Amino acid sequence: MTELRSAALDALRELVGRDDVDFHDGQFEAIRALVEERRRALVVQRTGWGKSAVYFVSTLLLRRAGAGPTLLVSPLIALMRDQIAAAERAGVRAVAINSTNAHEWREVEQRLAADEVDVLLVSPERLNNPAFRETQLPRLVERIGLLVIDEAHCISDWGHDFRPDYRRLRELIARMPAGVPVLATTATANSRVVADVAEQLGATVADDSGRLTTGGADASAEVLTIRGPLARASLRLGVLELPDSPSRLAWLLGHLDELPGSGIIYTLTVAAAVDTARLLREHGHEVRAYTGQTDPDERAESEGMLKRNEVKALVATSALGMGFDKPDLGFVLHLGAPSSPVAYYQQVGRAGRATDNADVLLLPGVEDRDIWHYFATASMPDEERASRVIAALGEQPVSTPALEAMVDIRRTPLELLLKVLDVDGAVRRVQGGWVATGEPWVYDAERYRRIAAERIAEQQHMLEYERTTECRMAYLQRSLDDDTATPCGRCDTCAGPWYPAAIGEEATTAARGALDRVGVPIEPRAQWPTGADSLGVPVKGRIPVEARAAEGRALARLTDLGWGGVLRELFAAGAPDQPVPPRVLDACVRVLAGWGWAERPAAVVAMPSRSRPQLVDSLARGLAEIGRLPYLGALQPVGGGPSGEPGGNSAFRLAGVWGRFSADGLELPDGPVLLVDDQADSRWTLTVAARTLREAGAGEVLPFVLALRG
Structure with a gap:
């Protein structure tokens, strides 16, 4: 047994707490490539094979040889917790910097400065945090002893869980001193993903033995791929x-x-x-x-x-x-x-x-x-949206909430798009928000078509x-x-x-x-959206209580297992406008019966519908008739009625409905009004309609819709 293998085996046994264990096929080969040869390695092995043992044992051996700490890029907080616990069992001093332990960051920085950390775990998103990127990361790069990329299939947009921030690792690798070993691990990668990950590690060519290499003379630039059988006998x-x-x-x-x-x-x-x-x-x-x-x-x-x-x-x-x-x-x-x-x-x-x-x-x-289909299309960048974001940014930082109000894109898809554009070099995250880099950006339509x-x-x-x-x-x-x-x-x-x-x-x-359970609460909006005043809507801050809607109800969410299926058919693309089906009306009556409002509605008012006027009108009339309530008719559209489509940013959605409804001609009671519509998404349509009714003299406004989106 070589001296390296003996030391590595001792470390492995300390890690797992047993004196009778030995390496699985490929484990020591990976450790030797990292510790002795300072190589880049890609390990594709089934879950439970022991990929974490490779990087923890390698870390111990490299640290004993005087190397700096390991930087472990890990995608999930749950995974970080498990990895830190595993490291402690082997005497590896591991710490994490993530969104849940901000109170510990100062102590982590001090321990890093004192060389009291063997492994620092960070998320890929942390690599682009301005403070971390500009203060901690440069010092880490100078001292780094080993870079580990766990769940490396996330690098590849061919993978099932592509995360744009993983693409930054290529830049990090390029900045590291020569001879720093790199380990990428995953349990879930086909050949396309393996080739893509290897390219991100710096390799572009595969030889007859399956070794992927840049073609250069430096052995450390070669990527050793260790791939085992994926069968799980258990x-x-x-x-x-x-x-x-x-x-x-x-x-x-x-x-x-x-x-x-x-x-x-x-x-x-x-x-x-x-x-x-x-x-x-x-x-x-x-x-x-x-x-x-x-x-x-x-x-x-x-x-x-x-x-x-x-x-x-x-x-x-x-x-x-x-x-x-x-x-x-x-x-x-x-x-x-x-x-x-x-x-x-x-x-x-x-x-x-x-x-x-x-x-x-x-x-x-x-x-x-x-x-x-929904998730596949939601994660793909859109050229028109991307161009809109780039055009909205300049040299002065713009915060994400402010940018959201400028480009009419909701927060979650906007954040994903910004990450993609950041990795592509078109925008950059800095202290205070986002700026445009001025670098040319071209939408890679062919790439997204292939994906x-x-x-x-x-x-x-x-x-x-x-x-x-x-x-x-x-x-x-x-x-x-x-x-x-x-x-x-x-x-x-x-x-x-x-x-x-x-x-x-x-x-x-x-x-x-x-599954026949009905009734989903609709929380009323209590705050006007940031940036609404810049779009010509003269409001900001909290919505006055006397102008708000009360808590409403939806029959179901479109994503629900039960009534969600019925509603998805009713609102499917190309589905005709039709009177409310009797079974749907019966279910709505059950929602109203179980509502538990403080005061029973005194009248019913409908929303003016652009796409399903028959459905909304018949639903409002049906509820009024069954509840023996007067049906006052629909709010009147003003200036062509609401504009915009579902899915936009809150400020734009509000601007699209602001001042677009009138209660003229409606004989409103002093008591509560049941306000009926087909769907609720951002809730700004219901919010503005309720405000219109309250200003016209209505008591409480109780929104009711068939489907709650999202």
Whole structure:
């Protein structure tokens, strides 16, 4: 045994706390490439193989040799927590800088200055934080001993979880001193993603042995790719196709307790995660919802409860994905399929890491394709929007809220677009906001066309996975270009269905009752949006209480599992305007019956609708008739009525409806008015309409809509 291997093995055993462990195939080869040869390495290995052991052992050995600290770029706060705990077990002094521990940043800086930190974990977004980029990062680059890029598939826009900030790593690598080793790791990468990641590490050419190299003479510029088989012998895969959402939820209600241990139930939307968790809790199952909208402290608490087996499952979106470490996770179940086999493999890889058996079951939904299409299009940059943002910026910094009011793009898509433009060099984040760089920028239409085509192909592959009569594990392996794929002998196509297909009548009744639940609160707007006055709307600050709408109600969200499906059909592109269907009207009456308002409405008023006048008018008349209330008619449009489309920035949405309604001719009562519309999105239309009615003498205004978007 060489001296390096002996030292590395001692460090590995200290890390895992066992004296009998040895390296997996490829682990020591990666460590040697980093520590002895100061190479760049890309490790593509299944979850549980031990990628973190490679960088922690390498860090210990490099530090003992006098190298500076390791900079570990990690995509998720949950992953950071696990990695710091793992590092401490091996005596590695690891700290993190992220959005949740700002109170610790000064101490971290002091420890870095005193060389008391072995590993600094940061998110890719932190690399572009002006303070970090301009003060901490230059000093780190001078001293860095090892750069680790975890979940490196995020670098590639061919990957299932592309994050624009990961593209900055290429710039960071170019700035590092010669001879600093670089390690990129991932469990989910096909050949296209591997080649793209290697290019970001500085390689462009693949030789006959599979080694990717820049073609230069410096060995440290070569990227050593260590790729292992992706089969997971512990996983038992299956797909159960059921006719609708009530059937899927009924199956889950009836059979959740039969799944081994504790696990994760994945959904495609936040609403589905929240609704499913609520239904399961109501029927005695210990579960919690976990989404990107869940409070960070609550997410951390839920992760701990799952690890300690204090809950049967977390009902989660993809927010609980990369890096969550529970070696004995017993099952992963999907209510709805992810959009690609690569993404699916990444999520199911959470299960069975340190157990002989774990169950993985997919319950696909008929709505999956619509959800895939929405997320695929939402993440793609738009040329016209990008040009608008660049044109709005100059040399003086503009904050994101101020820019939002200038370009009519909502905050979340605007932030994503700014990241893309920043990585492309067209804009730059500085103290105080954003500036234009003046560098020419050209929309790469061909690149985005190829990405869109690839995503459609991946969606088709996922549908083929659901229908395949071949081994499911082998299919996933081939989807990731793993040529070692052989039949697993365990999945439902190899060994027959291992899961029950029967659904009990009681569970079906409970599921249908839950999905028939109606009524979603609509919170009233209480603050005028920033920048409205610059668009000719003479308001700012808080909305006076006497001019506000009261809390309203929607029949359902468009994304809901139950009535959301009915409403999506009603509002589908090309669907004709029609009177409100009787079953929808009946459901609306149930919403009003359970509202619990302080004072019953005294009259009904409709919104003037541009797209569905029959629907809105018939809904308002129907509610008035059933409630024995006077129907006063609709607000009158002014100046052509509202302008703008759904999805814009708040200031622009407000400007598009400001002064566009009149209550002239309506004999308003002193009591509350029920204000009826078809959909609510930004809520500014309802806010301005309510203000118009209040100024015309109405008492409270109670907004009611069929569908709440988002």
